[in-house]
Amino acid sequence: MDDSTLTGRLKRYAQVTSAMTGLAGRLVGEKYLGMAIDRDRHADDLKQVLGGLKGPLMKVAQFLATVPGALPPEYSEELLTLQSNAPAMGWAFVRRRMMTELGADWVSKFTEFDQAATAAASLGQVHKAQLVTGEWVACKLQYPDMQSVIDADLAQLKLLFSVYESFNDALKTDGIRQEINDRLREELDYEREANHLEQFALIFESIPWVNVPRVYRDYSTKRLLTMEWLDGKSALDYVSADQDTRDELGKRLFQAWYIPFYQHGVIHGDPHPGNYKVRDDLSLSILDLGCIRAFPSHFIKGVIELYRALQTNDQARAVHAYEQWGFQNLTKDIIDIITQWARMLYDPLLDDRVRLIQNDVLGHVGWETATKVHEQLSRAGGIRPPREFVFMDRAAVGIGSVLMRLQAKQNWHQLFEEMLV
DSSP states (O other), X not given: OOXXXXXXXXXXXXXXXXXXXXXXXXXXXHHHHOOOOOHHHHHHHHHHHHHHHOSHHHHHHHHHHTSTTTSOHHHHHHHTTTGGGOOOOOHHHHHHHHHHHHOTTGGGGEEEEOSSOSEEOSSEEEEEEEETTSOEEEEEEEOTTHHHHHHHHHHHHHHHHHHHHHHOXXXXXXXXXXXXXXXXXXXXXXXXXXXXXXXXXXXXXXXXXXXXXXXXXGGOOSSEXXXXXXXXXXXXXXXXXXXXXXXXXXHHHHHHHHHHHHHHSEEESOOOGGGEEEXXXXXXXXXXXXXXXXXXHHHHHHHHHHHHHHHHTOHHHHHHHHHHHTOOSOOHHHHHHHHHHHHHHHHHHHOOSSEESSSSTTOHHHHHXXXXXHXXXXXXXXXXXXXXXXXXXXXXXXXXXXXXXXXXXXXXXXXXXXXXX
């Protein structure tokens, strides 16, 4: 069992507090005391500290980086790169962890096992291996002491959100903190992720161009997930491909994310490019299903209801949709403000023509609109978003950013309507 001792937690508290207090102190000093700081350098320093720490703060920092106005742009740009830059643990660590999970004879279960990790993320790293039965597999191995890491990071999460609220009090963050708490604790359970893989395999069983890796239960535990090895490139490797290729890939990425949500009530909450591998025939392999969010049916209906309301400019129907989502105590001013935000988010789905997912490729208009909305919400007293928004928004921003980078063109409205039938 991982060491979740007081000593482990105290060590983590010290590391996290040093990093986040430094951020808070510098930013608050800049805002209220007029103290000049080198934001670019400090943002890079913060990224290096968080990347070295691993753990959930990386995910939280990435989430804040996608919220307009939450942090200065210099910090957002640096923190968005954290996922792909996490340093891997060494071979001595791997041997010890594999022995803990599969027993002293673990090596006998494999004919090959790569010592170097092929991928390293916030909670674990992946090694390519071959089973004695001949199958090539990906062994996802959780870092040590992650329970202590989670406990310490979540205890410090309030400090990180205080940094957010010092810049923008438009969003009340108590529900956001609880949502992150629940989802991150779920991600520690690799048996749960194995269930997600099998669930998504069923969702996509009739779609030949989506591949979900098979789980090898006899070689998996709560902290080790052994699954089928699936080759492929990152979607971003196709940014220089011809337009037809980028259009088709964009269509498939769009459908692969939205089909589970609208037809089965679940989303892949971490759709960054590394989690969608692309084969030469443009078929997709969906990886890393630790962060899955299930939604109640009324929330899904509310999302569709708002889409229909925006189509017909029906404000009463829009208010009903917000209430289905879980918004409470909505004033007329708040309704008008969040409808501005909703129109921007739904824009590609409402526009019945072939186009980019975001006509403003650089995102300046969207960012300016979002920042304006946040400023207006702040003046109106702020709003408490439903918990379901946290990872839905993170996922939508993630997949949308990939489609923008690809500059894929589709009639997104028609694709969306086909899913709702």
